[in-house]
Amino acid sequence: MKLTAGTWNPDEPFVYFLAAPLSFIETAAPHHASCLIAVNELMRDDWRDHLDRLIDSGAKILVDSGAFSIAASHARKHEIPLEEAFKMPLESLDGFPELMSRYKEVIDYCQDDVWGTVEVDLGGEKQKRRTRTLFEDKGGHPIPVFHPVGDSSAYLDELLNTYDRICVGNLVSASRYARKRILQTILERRRGTPCRWIHLLGMTPSEVLCAFPFESCDSSAWLNTVRWSGYIEKSCLRSVGPLPKNFQYQLGDRESWNLGVQMGAIGASFLERNLRQYRKAVPYV
Numbered sequence: 001m002k003l004t005a006g007t008w009n010p011d012e013p014f015v016y017f018l019a020a021p022l023s024f025i026e027t028a029a030p031h032h033a034s035c036l037i038a039v040n041e042l043m044r045d046d047w048r049d050h051l052d053r054l055i056d057s058g059a060k061i062l063v064d065s066g067a068f069s070i071a072a073s074h075a076r077k078h079e080i081p082l083e084e085a086f087k088m089p090l091e092s093l094d095g096f097p098e099l100m101s102r103y104k105e106v107i108d109y110c111q112d113d114v115w116g117t118v119e120v121d122l123g124g125e126k127q128k129r130r131t132r133t134l135f136e137d138k139g140g141h142p143i144p145v146f147h148p149v150g151d152s153s154a155y156l157d158e159l160l161n162t163y164d165r166i167c168v169g170n171l172v173s174a175s176r177y178a179r180k181r182i183l184q185t186i187l188e189r190r191r192g193t194p195c196r197w198i199h200l201l202g203m204t205p206s207e208v209l210c211a212f213p214f215e216s217c218d219s220s221a222w223l224n225t226v227r228w229s230g231y232i233e234k235s236c237l238r239s240v241g242p243l244p245k246n247f248q249y250q251l252g253d254r255e256s257w258n259l260g261v262q263m264g265a266i267g268a269s270f271l272e273r274n275l276r277q278y279r280k281a282v283p284y285v
Contacts, residue, residue, distance in 0.1 A: 001194045002163050005141035006116035007060075010164070010196040014279060016205050016272040017062050017218035018265065022050050024223060027258055028265035033059045034115075034272070036218040039103045040066035047102075051110055061114040062218065063106055065142075066099050067121045068169070068202070082173065083149055087124045090131075096122075107140045118167055118201070121145035125155045143199070145169045148182045153189065160190055165197035165215075172202040179203075183212040205271045207237045210278050222268040225249060225260035231267065237274055 017036040018028055025035045035054070042051070054061055067086075074093050075085040090096050103120060111117050119142035120131050128144065135142055145167040146156050159166045168186060171179055186198065200217040203209075209217070225231045230248035233240050242248075249260035 002136070003141060004116060004143045004163060004165055005111045006114055007112075008115050008165070008197070013276040014205075014209075014272065015060065015216040016268055016275075017060075017216065018222055018268055019064075019202070019218045019220045020223055024261055026050070026054070027261045028222075028268075029054060029057060029059050031262050031265035032269040032272075033057070034062075035059060036062045036064050038064040038066040038069055039099060039106055040069040042106060043098065043102055047106075048109065051106075051114075055110065055113050062199070063110070063114050063117040064201075065103055065118050065120040067118075067145075070095055070099055071122060083170070086122060086147065086170075087150060088122075090120075090123050090127065093122065107135065107142070111140060111142075116165070116199075117142045119144050121147065121167075121169055125151055143167050145201070146186075148174070148186075153185075156186065156189055157193075160193040160195045163195060165199065166195060167199045167201050168214075169201045171200060176208075180208065180212075183208070183214070187212060187214075205237060205275050206234075206239075209275060210237065210282070213279060222264040223261070225264040225267075226257055231260070231263055233267075234271060237271065237278075 015034050017034045018025065018032055019036040019038075020028070022037065022041050025037060029035065051061070070093055071085040072082055073095070074088070075082045077094065085093070090100075100120065107117055119128065119135070121128055123131070132142060132144060143165055144159050144163055146159055147170045148168065149170045171182070174182060190198065197215045200214050202219055203217040204219040204221040205217060226249040230242045230245070232242050247263070250256040
């Protein structure tokens, strides 16, 4: 079995990672220290300083390759489906060389100090194998990604039987019905394999994860506090609706923005705690 690098513990309870730009993460970290930072957010000269501060504070950091961002940007610019952009030759994607260069730097700098690093999941199955092997040959140990839309079931079996943990991508665009079928299929194929951990990329904790016991997920939905819909409260992991207008971020007010981000982080912490308590009370068989 191939081991992925990082500070993760396969016996730790469920983890919800906050996905967001650095400024949001640094504001939220005192209230919820688990975060996903994409490499496209680290294309700045002082990126090491920001990572060092978060690592020193005890934050649990999942570094994402930024593949989704660059594929989505290319798809919008050239008006093609996102799935098509994910399968394109790497050199054809706008901005890929710069992103890949920074990704290599981040891997070399901190892969053993962060919770984990997600592979560059672009180019389809064959290209992902080649890219991952290049990093592994040079001491990198990223977490491989399975795409339910595009990758074969044989590729999923290969990852589950080869690596100690994997990620599942492309869940954002799936319908609720399709997502449930995908999650159930992955759990069934996982049985009897050595894979210890599966992370769901871009999925917000909800009552669905009570039935499908994956180990972690991430999303940016916690930022609704300072985006279009305001803070949406949940009970037993199910949305019950937005709070009144006086709980929402006031445009142009920095203090209001800070409070909104902090409130979102606190809400995310409760989501994580609720799911952990449920898993403890109702073990999955």
